Amino acid sequence: MKRHLADIVTHHLDRLWPDSKLSEAAARMAEMRISSMLVMEGGSLAGIVTERDIVRAMSAGMALDTPVARLMSTQVLTIGHDVELAAAFRFAVRHGIRHLVVLDEHGQPLGVVSESDFRFHLGIGFFAHLSDVASLMGQNWIQGTTDSPLSGVLEQMVETRSSCVIVTRQDAPVGLVTERDVVRLFGEGKQAALLGEVMSSPVHTIRSNAALTQAAAQMQILKIRHLIVVDEQDRLVGLLSEHDLIHPLEWMDEEFGRVATETQDRLRQLMNTIPDLVYFKDLDGHYLDCNEAFSHCIGVARDAVIGRTDSEFMSAGQAESHRLRDAEVIAAGKTLRSEGWVTQHDGQRILMEFSKSPVMDPGGACVGVVSVARDISERKLAEKQLRLAASVFQFAHDGIYITDGDAFILEINRAFEEITGYHRADVVGKKPDILASGKHPPEFFAEMWDTLRREGYWSGEVWNRRKDGELLAVLTTISAVHGEAGGVTHYVCVFTDITALKLNQRQVERLAYYDALTQLPNRSLFTDRFRIALAQAERSGELLAVGYLDLDDFKPVNDSHGHPVGDKLLQEVGQRIDRCLRSGDTASRIGGDEFALLVTGLRSMAEAEQAMARLLAALAEPYLIEGLSLSITASLGYTLFPYDDGDGDALLRHADQAMYAAKQGGRNRYVCFDPEHDRRTVEQKELLRQVENGLAAGEFQLYYQPKVDMRQGTVVGVEALIRWHHPELGLLLPHDFLPLTENLDIAVDIGNWVLKEALNQALAWRKAGLALPVSVNISPRHLQDVDFVPHLSALFEQHPELDAGCLELEILESTAFEDVALVSEVIRECAALGVTFALDDFGTGYSTLIYLRHLHARVLKVDQTFVRDMTHDMESFAIVESVIGLAAAFKRQLVAEGVETAEQGKMLLQLGCNVAQGFGIAEPMPAGQIAEWIERWRPDPLWRQV
Incomplete structure (x- = not known):
């Protein structure tokens, strides 16, 4: 069932006014544990104040009695309460905002939805298409020691738009100071405190190779917005925030979103086809998710189950029994099994077998319980369920194979054959490495098996190879199946073919950033690298050469030998240019037979001149194309930053002018732009314009x-x-x-x-x-x-x-x-x-x-x-x-x-x-x-x- 914003919105009944003090805003936000507050004026929405605004105020040293009108954001995006949840989320990320104001049917503010709301209510399965934690974690985090002053890091938080600071002691993470903490401290007037005095501790960590679905689950269960990322030796390597988790979804193209949605739907369909009752609860006994079998058993819709406890929809005796069993599992720290009679919502009593397992975070702390309950009162029903499971296995659209404990393939489904091209007889009795593509190093599989042994499952993207040798990209999940003795008896692998998606993504990226003919960066990518090169040159003090190159007499080649020969000549020219440049340099074909150049890290004008001479000499060598020996030269103009202290457009324009000077000077030469000569040229052009006007x-x-x-x-x-x-x-x-x-x-x-x-x-x-x-x-x-x-x-x-x-x-x-x-x-x-x-x-x-x-x-x-x-x-x-x-x-x-x-x-x-x-x-x-x-x-x- 689709959910709408009205179902999840955080109702902000307590509002601020433009003359409300910042101290009041901070105190209310800290008390209600919300990340934003609406500002109203005359019954209309005037703006919004967020945690980040309070951090900015504190960094700027604003007084506690400063009116919120000075700091609030007045450009507020609103959305109707009847908009479907996923559509609202896409709207929010498309506009790059973290808080969305929801309006009721009368156009009045109903409340606010934030990134936390989206992450919680979209569900863990919504992130199943993503990779591991390391792929999204931030590596440039803000860090301070326990004796660092809070005021010293506030400016960094504002500049980098960071949502928290990692507090360390002897290089080990011991606490966090988040935007929410800063809001509370601002309201309490503790701007001068030390990080060790105000940090939240202990910290919650996650391994860098953990699946992002695990990170989403951990945030949801612990009700936190940040996880510190550590490696296998528990060393600090990064920070994962809920914004990091949400952010990749904003650049998913429509096809990727469709695949992710289909994957989520298939996962839920698969879970819903299981006749056992499956449900998840946090440490307080609140339900996080369940399947349809559980919903049917208790007679409550799944959406109504989320967030409630057993006592709200079953008898007190049954609720207490479940609470005690959950407590035993949490105390034991391992899976416990039991049997018991359960009364369904229709009054029928059935005998159930319960399997309850603790959900542990990477630090070994229990954060919740997952339960599976099976009706064992009727064996025929069990047989029917087994047949249903076999049907799901055989007719699932995803490829599935099952191995024994030693990873020898025992069975495959039909989709496996269709996706890989291998038949059952080709693979049964062999190991899955028959599919290996050779694109992954041995360390990749070593880490995969280490995760499987340690956590019981592994998820990620794998490049395999079909039987015909064609590469195959699959989104893979491998789960270990344990026997009664606790050892691994089988492994189940489910994989989805995402080859077309990966190739499409690569092609889209190639088309977006590279010239289709020469495979050199196009104007768009050149502009991005140009901006970076300018910034690096400003920091390092080294010279940056910006060049503009045009082939001499290229048109006669097309006219005499045809455009196919001309295109191949341009390809060879592009390859020669690329070979002459270093790894940090950039060459771009910006149209026709014109190329732009960025040569970085130069120490002198002489070094720049040598680079240009070497390039022209390489281009002047004969070309052998389709049996024809062709000779062509080039005219090259360049300018040197910071001697030529212009912006990107001006530098490229000056290089273009120098190129034309090289053309007029006889071609097959390079000319360095002279700012003084350019000034005289501008004056001469102005005089020429006046001559034309004067004659008229x-x-x-x-x-x-x-x-x-x-x-x-x-x-x-x-x-x-x-x-x-x-x-x-x-x-x-x-x-x-x-x-x-x-x-x-x-x-x-x-x-x-x-x-x-x-x-x-x-x-x-x-x-x-x-x-x-x-x-x-x-x-x-x-x-x-x-x-x-x-x-x-x-x-x-x-x-x-x-x-x-x-x-x-x-x-x-x-x-x-x-x-x-x-x-x-x-x-x-x-x-x-x-x-x-x-x-x-x-x-x-x-x-x-x-x-x-x-x-x-x-x-x-x-x-x-x-x-x-x-x-x-x-x-x-x-x-x-x-x-x-x-x-x-x-x-x-x-x-x-x-x-x-x-x-x-x-x-x-x-x-x-x-x-x-x-x-x-x-x-x-x-x-x-x-x-x-x-x-x-x-x-x-x-x-x-x-």
């Missing part, structure tokens, strides 16, 4: 610098130069922003804008009666754009009044000679439109006569650095003289840039260069000032002397 907002303007014929005294053209009216920085010159755009698409947008503005201005001058050729500088990125010539042609179509000869395009000498074929083709196509070209900064070191012969640029512009220094530097003079001679030889026009003095102009005229520009002639100016300047300009008198 019309913040750019063209200035024009005149070019003159010094010998003729005439203006022969102007050069268009861009300026940026920055809204914050003022007027910016080209060198302040154009270098940032050189290799980006925006260079094309800027160049097209300059061409359009220059042609518009040339047309405006023409309409004003001023025929003035315009020179425009073309960036390398703009010149290489496939739409350069078509766009230029379209502009002239929009300005039919203009002669294409009014436009001269200036390109850097370095750009022209980097790709002579491309530049020559562009010059040829532009020449067909009537547009001419000039080589800017000519003479800076790239000039090649062969190339110059193929580049039909009409004008050579002498670089301003040579012109500026020619009057006092013989090398600069010689270069200018050579360029002038070269221009004459190739019949090219010549323009000297950077003329700042009349003497420079005179020297150029003497060498044969007539056309010049520079600040000594005119600075760049807005278009509106050009006409007036031309009217006023006169050549320098010094030039007329040449």
Whole structure:
């Protein structure tokens, strides 16, 4: 029958108010031995105060008269009283809470259910699917000596969320101080007490290899919430709390929960199929559990039996008889048998055989009595019961086998054959090790047999092997059967096939935390390990390298050989990366051909660099995949914590940026992230964004610098130069922003804008009666754009009044000679439109006569650095003289840039260069000032002397 919260709720009739004092809360909780109290305000639930809150208050040194409102939890989860017990438990653990407020049908608080309530009422069988105590016990417990002050451990309890402190004397556990003790002491004002003065003693212990069902039973019988875990030499090895016992159930997936529930149901069904009366009582005579046979005999439902005594549902004489027999068993400390007449609830008297045994804890103390009563009044009924038992054995879904006292198999059931693949003839007369898988060490079985001899049963998970060699995981319980003389006559083993569950769990874990292709940790597991690695690096002071690796030209492998080959290449790459790392390091495939790295425990930057170099060298070795020899390299960026003192996201982002720098630097290399370089990059990106916005907002303007014929005294053209009216920085010159755009698409947008503005201005001058050729500088990125010539042609179509000869395009000498074929083709196509070209900064070191012969640029512009220094530097003079001679030889026009003095102009005229520009002639100016300047300009008198 399913139980609901209304059946188990602890009714908190005594409530607190927000202004109630902490001392009052502690005193009431200690008096009523409850772990929480509700706080009400105006008839509504305002919050809840728990034992842990009182511990926190005591640790913080709060005064006894502090109102509970300062400490209570206001975020309280509630649930209806009609919710089924198991569903309520799943709700509680899913939200990670220990106390659940139960509401009645009117939505008013009815009481509270806690972990203790769930553990007690779910029953011992609910934990049968779990393993031994060692699998759940806490190994990092809080410990203090008897002369340690209580105040010294309270802060540790708050920080670690521990529910108790183990008190030791000469390293042996002698007592416990629990949250409930702290609540009592707080109410009594004993914050300054020593642990030895306030501890609960003696302690209750359990062996680490004991089954968790035994731990659950011991807690239930003794009505305690903590067990100290000891090894075979009774040495302290851990602590098991009821929260430890409950906690694993919260991460059980639905399939595991279903198997556990089915196992519990089968165990109860099996016990209920036994015709004998089976029941359990604690030392006070209160019933803990019983089977249906017992319930039927006394005429009381099982749920109504739990917690009651014999005197509540049988005659005083019978109740006293049972009490005396139980007392004899407890005093003797062993199993006692007796016979007696029993009157059933229907009035029928039957003769029963009683077998009563003491339930002992690991320390040898009796904690209760288990009784089995058999009706021996009718032998035919006994025979029927035997047939029923045989049926259960044969048709049970769990595998069962029975051995003799020497562990030779005597009988198996049908499920045994179905699960293992072995037939009866294969195994009868042999020992169970015929099923051994080889996955367990000899110590495993030695401990199992030691437990069987000592306690009479053993329970746990075992990996066996089927007849066909396939591995088989089983949840196994082995019980020893004793004869009348007390010796073991048989062993009964019951096992459940959980292979699918174990494999499913392993697969789920693998899918959740590992990359399906490379089997390296995925992003989720990498993030977890990243957090741990950062914490370790902070504590140790050692360096942590965070890397980001991307394969070079991986896409051509997929395109040329197909994705199956690409996948195998990625698998081999993952294996090589993993081999290059140490056990404490982590490599993760985070997508495509990208990998993230954590290299821990580094002592220097040089050690980090060696690790990265070793990794890239390993990846560059040839790969043999499906008969193909493939070669591939990688680009790797990394950053070092704490030199780069960012959080996890920032560190990975910086490693990614360094990887891109490695790509841009030529690939097959590693680059360490430079925080200062990153700062400059951020500033450059911001400036680029402002350039894009400024272009859209019309913040750019063209200035024009005149070019003159010094010998003729005439203006022969102007050069268009861009300026940026920055809204914050003022007027910016080209060198302040154009270098940032050189290799980006925006260079094309800027160049097209300059061409359009220059042609518009040339047309405006023409309409004003001023025929003035315009020179425009073309960036390398703009010149290489496939739409350069078509766009230029379209502009002239929009300005039919203009002669294409009014436009001269200036390109850097370095750009022209980097790709002579491309530049020559562009010059040829532009020449067909009537547009001419000039080589800017000519003479800076790239000039090649062969190339110059193929580049039909009409004008050579002498670089301003040579012109500026020619009057006092013989090398600069010689270069200018050579360029002038070269221009004459190739019949090219010549323009000297950077003329700042009349003497420079005179020297150029003497060498044969007539056309010049520079600040000594005119600075760049807005278009509106050009006409007036031309009217006023006169050549320098010094030039007329040449």
